[in-house]
Amino acid sequence: MAKILLKKQLSKDVFMMNLHAPLIAEERSAGQFIILQVDEDYGERIPLTIADANTTDGSITIIFQVVGKSTLQLSKMNEGDDVPALVGPLGRPTHVENFGTVVCVGGGIGVAPMHPIAQALKAAGNKVIIIIGARNKDLIILEEEMKAIADELIICTDDGSYGRKALVTQPLKEICERDPKPNMVIAIGPPIMMKFCSETTRPYDVFTQVSLNTIMVDGTGMCGGCRVNVGKEVKFVCVDGPEFDGHKVDFDNMMTRLNSYKSIERESHNCYLQSEIEAKEMK
């Protein structure tokens, strides 16, 4: 059980929570994730990246977007409530050292997991260039926090409502053309964004690390539901990852696998929304 110490709404569908989990706060490193459940009997196991941790009050920070029934239920929980099940930290920590210049590309909710990584890279002495991308202004999160870390911060929106009207791949390409080119790129965001970031950097031969968010069940390497093709190998994201060489990841297969249950989930989500609406109408 983990008590919700703090809850904040960051944008329309995006929430931040601090959860009381002292052991996880102590053990975790940038890049790792937790799995939580809003119901121990029937709830799904939801993997979420640890966005931050505080060993003084023993808390970890998670940032999540409401995308289905379980995240909707989580978003309805309040400070003081207990999240019934929380396990972690899972996955391998990000490898951090002084690489030189690192470009951090965060798309949408992907900015949340990027934050601790950018922080750690900065602390290791890297020059950190941060690109934040979102559909529109309202969906931009952690701008202030990122500004505090970045040597250079670029914001893009799809509709031009804030920053540059561009996809993140455009500034990324421009940076790759600079002399000297960056030493490394880290991209975290929707699979399609990570795929195109990898395609963008490939011709420039800049190592590009991506953080994958596959379907998971146990998160301990027991089920293989999270498997992806990386080069010629099959890897389990929960224990071998979540970070991999973006130039080797088979994104198309990964995206297909992410959609394994699409029709079923939509049903469950709709069903739940429907019953919520009905409940409101009853009142």
Add this chain to the structure above:
Amino acid sequence: MHHDTPEQLQEKARQLVAEYVSKVDDLKPKERTKIPSQDMPAQDPEVRVHNLDEVALGYTFEQAQVEAIRCLQCVKKTCVEDCPVRIDIPGFVNHIAHGNLDQAAGVIKEASLLPAICGRVCPQETQCQQNCAVGKALKDVEKSVAIGRLERFVADWERKTGKISVPEVKSATGKKVAVVGSGPAGLVVAADCRREGHHVTIFEAFHKLGGVLRYGIPEFRLPNDIIDKEIQTLSAMGVEFKTNFVVGKTRKLKDLMEKDGYDAVFIGVGAGLPIFMGIEGENLVGVFSANEYLTRANLMRAFDKGHADTPIYQSRKVAVLGGGNVAMDSARMAKRLGAENVYVVYRRTEVEMPARKEEVEHAKEEGIEFLFLQNAKRILGSEDGRVNAMECVRFELGEPDASGRRRPIQVPNSEFMLDVDTVIVAIGNGSNPLLTQSTPGINLNKWGNITVDENQKTSMDRVFAGGDIVLGAATVILAMGEGRRAAAAINKMLAEEIERERKQ
């Protein structure tokens, strides 16, 4: 296949009891072997493929008594020799024959801590029942005394009549034992160490306890109530549980000892690493490890579509690869989840199948189709990346291999297509490296299993291990046996330490 209904079985048993019970001590072996063996009453196959309730319903008292009277009470007890934990089988069977169930339960409990579970899932036909004199006399191992069913009967009777007592716990020693993993090995260590008065904490990665008993073996074979009851007993004894705790991740094993003050650790983390075929198409949507498929259905309760949030794949035609219990469970679960056709694809023949015989029989009754001497070659998918066929190849049996089983040899140019939309890979489990990788100083063999001495002690001071992580994917009873041995060694080590401390 015709089967008597439970009522018919009971009626026949009643008549046999009336005939034999008065002369239970005076029957000659010939008379005993003439008594018909008692079939297990079971749910009707047509009904049970739509529910998750237990298939085998368990003997009635009369059936148990008749079955027990069949036992010859041999002088050379091959059944005891063949039981991994050496239960005094003729002893408890004789108590049943005389109607003394209390005493029967007492005899079983001396050797086995989880009889309701073992009675249901042990491969009796290759253990205690294999060399039974009754089976030998009748030249049919299936006609051996049904020791497993009798064990289950006694354990169920004890549970249902509220006769399970909480074992006595000695006064607190101040010593702490950490048990990692709540499968059968861990549960047994917890019970045995707690009885000696040590503080025991079980650490479990999942949100529910029981290991494979919970997440792997379906409820139609082992209902959750039975696992819950065992856990309640441990809890009443004062065992502490920490679920959602991955040792090696949430806390390093050495920190349990160095920071949290545990005096001994038992590692019972199971096998838990799915093995895939390594064939083309294995990452298509619709291909699952048995672990994933069963975990979704059992632990995450996806069978209960109305309540569960965890989805499970909607299948019409399913191929299950493998021939063990895991394959049987996956196939029968797929059927219950609504699949029309379920094929078990196995590269050898029925004789070599490692699954429990009863499960194979039950699977057949439920309409599972067995494709023997065949194996998957590659899996094919549609445009949208979903499975739509599997290419298979035929085999024939050649010379026996190292395991004594005849080696299957591929028949050239025998490829053919099987129309399926789902493939479940159930060809085995390797050892999950999560804990061992984060625990330097623990020795492993080349397969990644922890190596131990005859007391289950690992290469690390104060650290013991047992069950599937030592044996490779094995059985419940072997895991339990190793747990008992480890607990005895831990108790001995701690007792000596207490004695030393007292003298100082």
